[in-house]
Every structure is written in structure tokens, then in C-alpha cells.
Amino acid sequence: MAKAKFNPKRLFIVHAHPDDESLFTGHVIADTVAKKAEVMVFTLTRGERGKVKLDELRALEGNLQAMGSFRATELREALAAFGNVRHGFAGTRAYLDSGLRINSMGKPAKPRDLDEMALSAAATSVIADDIAKAISDFNPDVVLTYNSRGGFGHPDHKMAFEATSMAIRRIIKQKRGRAPEFWVIAEPRERFDVEIGDAKTALVKKAALEAHASQVAVHAETYSVVPGKEIRYDRPERLRRQSISRFAHWKPFLxxxxxxxxxxxxxxxxxxxxxxxxxxxxxxxxxxxxxxxxxxxxxxxxxxxxxxxxxxxxxxxxxxxxxxxxxxxxxxxxxxxxxxxxxxxxxxxxxxxxxxxxxxxxxxxxxxxxxxxxxx
Structure with a gap:
């Protein structure tokens, strides 16, 4: 079977936090904009519980409003580096960054003292309402977000996948025009359909990541969000066409x-x-x-x-x-x-x-x- 082709005319991307759009889909956005297609990034939180990389910004940690405002400004600057990209925050309620803890099994998990306003504490259907409305307003032909595992397992990323899947199913059920294709970010060692990224898009991705200086350590050829794990700017990003069935997450088990x-x-x-x-x-x-x-x-x-x-x-x-x-x-x-x-x-x-x-x-x-x- 031939692999699916990724050639959007109107691309709608759902991310959980500011900086995710540049970290996980920087090449994709740069490539799509270069092809004169329209792009909209929809961010679900303002990254209020981020951990800063710069000592002079330590005072922001713990101050949710200040951290959220600072990271929202970084996001605007990063999107400007990509060019003509539309943006929106989820609006039914101001979802907060859930934060993250590593459980006894070494896996990412929700914090034990989860804030009731946190994204991963909200009902999936409520978040799906926000996403479905934004999709209907933008009318994309392709929707992109994390995979079912939330990439590296962040609870907000998992919620973004579940809510986006539900939003697309609702659009199909309500017959609001033609349903968009659903794509997800493929992690290393996962099956993928397309690979996007070259030297030109790497320059754009680097410029966008430089705008997220509070969260990303930027070097000449690489960047890192965790000490000791440096990633080259020119490493391509991989995507996979995703089924929108509610039973799709059972497929790996079956x-x-x-x-x-x-x-x-x-x-x-x-x-x-x-x-x-x-x-x-x-x-x-x-x-x-x-x-x-x-x-x-x-x-x-x-x-x-x-x-x-x-x-x-x-x-x-x-x-x-x-x-x-x-x-x-x-x-x-x-x-x-x-x-x-x-x-x-x-x-x-x-x-x-x-x-x-x-x-x-x-x-x-x-x-x-x-x-x-x-x-x-």
C-alpha cells in the first residue's frame, strides 16, 4: 500500500504548550508556509508551569500568570519567525499547564496535586468543543497533533490527542462539510508516512526556537530541552496518517x-x-x-x-x-x-x-x- 501524502492547503496544528509548535513541528510549519499554504497553530495552554533555562528568569517559576504571559510573548515571536501563521488559544476556559512528574516506573504522569483548572483535569469533551469550533472556523484540509501516547508521554499532550480526535469525529457526525485528514507526529522507531525537513527549514526552525529562550537551550548546530540530549536543527520531523476511529488506540494491542x-x-x-x-x-x-x-x-x-x-x-x-x-x-x-x-x-x-x-x-x-x- 502506498504511503499517504502530506500536502496541506490549510493546515491546523494543535499543541499543548508554547514552544511545542517549534520543537515538534518547526520543519512542518516552515515547509508548509514556504509552499504558500495557510497554517494555524492552536495552543491549549500558556505553559504556566514551565521550567526556565535562564537564571535571570527563575522568578517566573511558580508565578503562573507571569510565566504564562512571558511564554505567550515568546510564542508570538516564534510564530513571527515562521512568517504568515495564524494563532489562537483555547477559549472556553483558560486551561493551565498541568505540569509533569515522573512516577515510580520512570514514566511521565499527572502531578498528584493536579490543579482543577489544569488541561489534563478538564473533561475531554469540553476541550474538544474548543478545538471543533476552531477547526470549523479555519476550515482546514489537514489537522495535526501529537500521537496517542502524547509523544514522550506528557499528560497534556495525551489530552490534546484525545480531544482533537473527538473534535474531528464530531465534525464528521455533524456533517460540517468535508472532514479534514488527521495526522500525528511519529516518534522515533514508530511507523511514519512522511519525513519533512532540510537545511532551509532548519534555519527557520532555529530562529523560532531562539524565541523560546526560557525553555530551550540553543546552540550553533543543536538545541536541547534536557541537559545532555542535544538535537540537530536539521533532523527531519516524521508524520503519520491517523485513523479517526474511536477504536484506533486499540490497534497496537490487537x-x-x-x-x-x-x-x-x-x-x-x-x-x-x-x-x-x-x-x-x-x-x-x-x-x-x-x-x-x-x-x-x-x-x-x-x-x-x-x-x-x-x-x-x-x-x-x-x-x-x-x-x-x-x-x-x-x-x-x-x-x-x-x-x-x-x-x-x-x-x-x-x-x-x-x-x-x-x-x-x-x-x-x-x-x-x-x-x-x-x-x-
Missing amino acids: SSFWALPLGVLFAFAGTMLHQVRANDPAQTQLGLIVALIMTASIALGLRLMRRSRGALYLLTAGLSATIFWLSQRQPGGELFIPGNDIGTFWAFGSIGICAFIILFPRVQPGAWRRSSRGHR
Whole structure:
């Protein structure tokens, strides 16, 4: 199947905070404006809980109104660097930046003391009302926002995706003219349909990011929002055509069902292997070692190859259920996994390895390479 083409005449972009438009879609905006197409950026908050990079601006942190005003000014300057770009803030209520915390699993999450006016505390339907009205007024042929995971997982980014999806479904249901195409930002190692960015758009993106000096550290060839993670201006941005179905977020899970029989297969293979002994004086339990290494390899491989844990959950479920069945005495009296030390090591060790890899916060090969770069 041919990949979808991204060639908007009127592009509507939904972002959660000032600076996101330049960080995640700077190349896209610059390229679209250069092609004489119309662009509108719709920002849901004013980034009131941002963490500044400059010491002279530390007084802004904690002062939500002052921080919001400062970052809104930075946003206006950044949009001016792109050229003819329209802009709007969500208007039914003044949503606040939700902020961010890292939970015990090492994942981004909502703050425990979430402000009732925060974006991620609002009802999705209320935010969708704002977005649907703005889309109807601008009448775009393409709408762009974060992916279903919210990029790196910020709760406001996830809310932006959910509310934008709902807004487009409402437009279709109410038959307000032709529905726009829905596109999302593809993260590294995700499937993508188009890649946008070159030396010319990199210069524009750099100028826009320089306007966000409170949030972005700008260097000659790179920029960073997190110390030690520098990104080149000329790194292209990737986009993917997104289904607008309310069940679209189930697709990665449903597409992982092949891992369930794979878990069953590995349970049988490991059970056959774990009782094999090496032919040496020490009688090393070679089969058990090979079986556990095999289990660890396939589980780790699924974490590395797929951003979702869905396939690994299903593999572990198939493995666990099969091992439990094999550890029971069969109608003919057979006991495939005996209750001795070796059987116990295989049964609990294999499941424990899968559980550990599931629960481990970050398993990303890019983080192990010195040259790796990514979003904040």
C-alpha cells in the first residue's frame, strides 16, 4: 500500500504548550508556509508551569500568570519567525499547564496535586468543543497533533490527542462539510508516512526556537530541552496518517495477538529444554540455562522492537498459562514440569524474567548509544 501524502492547503496544528509548535513541528510549519499554504497553530495552554533555562528568569517559576504571559510573548515571536501563521488559544476556559512528574516506573504522569483548572483535569469533551469550533472556523484540509501516547508521554499532550480526535469525529457526525485528514507526529522507531525537513527549514526552525529562550537551550548546530540530549536543527520531523476511529488506540494491542501463541510455543520449548543436562562431570543444568536465556532474549527483543508492551503482555500471558498447565499432572499421569528445584527454577524464573522486563522503566537501545538524541 502506498504511503499517504502530506500536502496541506490549510493546515491546523494543535499543541499543548508554547514552544511545542517549534520543537515538534518547526520543519512542518516552515515547509508548509514556504509552499504558500495557510497554517494555524492552536495552543491549549500558556505553559504556566514551565521550567526556565535562564537564571535571570527563575522568578517566573511558580508565578503562573507571569510565566504564562512571558511564554505567550515568546510564542508570538516564534510564530513571527515562521512568517504568515495564524494563532489562537483555547477559549472556553483558560486551561493551565498541568505540569509533569515522573512516577515510580520512570514514566511521565499527572502531578498528584493536579490543579482543577489544569488541561489534563478538564473533561475531554469540553476541550474538544474548543478545538471543533476552531477547526470549523479555519476550515482546514489537514489537522495535526501529537500521537496517542502524547509523544514522550506528557499528560497534556495525551489530552490534546484525545480531544482533537473527538473534535474531528464530531465534525464528521455533524456533517460540517468535508472532514479534514488527521495526522500525528511519529516518534522515533514508530511507523511514519512522511519525513519533512532540510537545511532551509532548519534555519527557520532555529530562529523560532531562539524565541523560546526560557525553555530551550540553543546552540550553533543543536538545541536541547534536557541537559545532555542535544538535537540537530536539521533532523527531519516524521508524520503519520491517523485513523479517526474511536477504536484506533486499540490497534497496537490487537495487532499484537500473534505474541499469545508465541508465548505458548516458548513455554513448550523451554519445558523440553530445561531438563537437558550437559554431559560433563559437574552435570551442569545446561538446558535450564538455555531455556531461561531464550525467554529473556525474546522478551527483551519485544521491548526493544515495539514501543508498546502489548505484545510482551500477551507473550507472558501465553507463557504463564502454558507453564501452569504443564506443571499439573496430566490424565495419563505425565508431569512435564516436576516439582523439583529445576522445575521450580524454570517455572518461576521464566515468568519472573518476563515480569522484570515488563516492569523495567526504560529499555531503549538509543539511550545506550552516545550519539542518541530525543525529545525532552
